[in-house]
Amino acid sequence: MDKRQVMRFIIVGVVNTVHFNLLYLIMFRFFSWGYYISFVLAFVISMVGSFFMNSFYTYRVKPTWKKFIQFPMTNAVNFVVTAVGVYILGDLLGLNKTISPFVASLVAIPFTFIISKKILVTEPDRGGRL
Numbered sequence: 001m002d003k004r005q006v007m008r009f010i011i012v013g014v015v016n017t018v019h020f021n022l023l024y025l026i027m028f029r030f031f032s033w034g035y036y037i038s039f040v041l042a043f044v045i046s047m048v049g050s051f052f053m054n055s056f057y058t059y060r061v062k063p064t065w066k067k068f069i070q071f072p073m074t075n076a077v078n079f080v081v082t083a084v085g086v087y088i089l090g091d092l093l094g095l096n097k098t099i100s101p102f103v104a105s106l107v108a109i110p111f112t113f114i115i116s117k118k119i120l121v122t123e124p125d126r127g128g129r130l
Helices: 003-030 035-058 065-074 076-092 100-122
Strands: none
Touching (some): 003 035, 003 100, 065 100
């Protein structure tokens, strides 16, 4: 495993996590949207950013439409783990709904590296670039 690639992935993860949490807080606190809709929208927007950051910076591959379409589908596991965590932490355990998405996302992080590398690196680059 390329240590530099892992470090770049961690940097992208930190940037993406900050990006996600800022979006979530803006939607939840400033726009007073429900915490779950704020979570879902912030997650989707951050996933698009993650695709481009991981393509260009982490794995240094050219993004394609095929990879763009596959990337969020394979992150479904990440989404489900985090969404269930938000529900459990926020509704069932009564954890502060401002921080529950952040806590839940920590559990899903290892899945993201494995899945994103598989999608972004293993496909031969055959055009269809974004």
